[in-house]
């Protein structure tokens with residue numbers, strides 16, 4: 001039974017990823033910041049007898065990463081889904097819809113921007129490095145970075161939400177440069193976008209739900225081959241321009 005490691009598995013797209021991989025007979029290491037509060041994930045785990053292991057992990061906390069690496073040093077990870085991400089810009093709010101965010105970068109909240117970089121870029125990149133010994137035990141190890149369509153430089157020409165967009169665009173570059181190093185160790189890496197999805201982050205007006213996003217991404221990830229390493233895919237399988 002292959003093993004998938006998922007961050008931010010307590011809600012939204014991460015929770016749906018845990019479900020779809022358990023349904024398809026994977027062992028799921030489902031990480032979340034607060035397991036005691038993760039009632040949906042706990043209920044899911046109880047439905048899939050021992051297939052889903054819940055592990056406490058704040059991806060920005062080195063102690064949590066170290067604890068996992070100590071406890072699971074002999075584990076094989078076939079697929080790492082760096083799903084956890086944050087958008088602190090209140091997307092989905094009425095204020096955002098009315099372009100309430102001041103697009104003048106002189107007035108931007110740079111502490112918030114730095115924290116967004118920490119969660120969306122530094123943490124998943126660093127976590128990937130720490131899990132390499134476990135990924136190397138797999139014959140077909142894949143790393144997935146949850147990017148976003150609005151991280152595409154080619155497709156985006158729109159003011160506002162600077163922190164989120166630049167953090168995911170930088171994550172894409174992390175795929176391209178860490179990817180070359182991973183490739184040398186037989187590990188492939190992909191950036192993927194779930195499309196605009198109805199979750200706490202995506203808000204209620206998004207066109208599809210997290211099941212649609214994860215079913216699409218499940219197919220995309222399953223089909224992605226080592227020769228495609230470093231690619232950026234939409235949930236419908238189309239390649240997204242960088």
Ligand SMILES: NC(=O)c1ccc[n+]([C@@H]2O[C@H](COP(=O)([O-])OP(=O)(O)OC[C@H]3O[C@@H](n4cnc5c(N)ncnc54)[C@H](OP(=O)(O)O)[C@@H]3O)[C@@H](O)[C@H]2O)c1
Pocket residue numbers: 007008009010011012013014032033034057058059060082083084085086119146147148149193194195196197198199200201202203206
């Ligand atoms: N929804 C969309 O339209 C959309 C579009 C493009 C890309 N994405 C990307 O898809 C991924 C999942 O998004 P979503 O819509 O499911 O978002 P969501 O509903 O807001 O869920 C975000 C998840 O990330 C976790 N998280 C945030 N900071 C974390 C940290 N420091 N350590 C560990 N976990 C942390 C959250 O945990 P807590 O519950 O503890 O906060 C939660 O489980 C994200 O990377 C997002 O950027 C989403």
